[in-house]
Amino acid sequence: MKLDGESGDNAVLARVMMETFGPSMSPSWFDNLDDQVVLELPYGPSIGIPERIEGKDAARAMFQSVIDSFGLRFTDIEIFEMLDPSMVVVTYRGSGSAGDHPYNQRYVCLLKFREGRLLFYREYFDNKVLADIMAHVNLS
Structure with missing residues (x-):
């Protein structure tokens, strides 16, 4: 459902x-x-990942570390608009690998935008799946 230009x-x-x-x-x-x-x-703290990361530089470092560590890509992306036009919910699958160790995950993410830029990103994932791959990578 498209509510207005901002939401879309x-x-x-x-x-x-x-x-x-x-x-x-x-x-x-x-x-x-x-x-x-x-x-x-x-769910990050249960596997040694910070629960909260603030600022563009810190977010960039985290995203880049994930890409560098296991080549994460997203597929099966579904976007759900919300009554608040600045927010959307996204469901998707992530896949990659650390050497011979495959990574396949399902995510639910709440995103909030401000003036065409991502302001807030809350991600839910299966921490057991992530813990299994984290045993083979170093996210620093």
């Missing part, structure tokens, strides 16, 4: 960001992040 634009931006995330993405991908972006990973 944010849904398009969310799709583009998810579809282009991965090892071959352009450095300009990070231009989509607001300087004050916040990443929340509520």
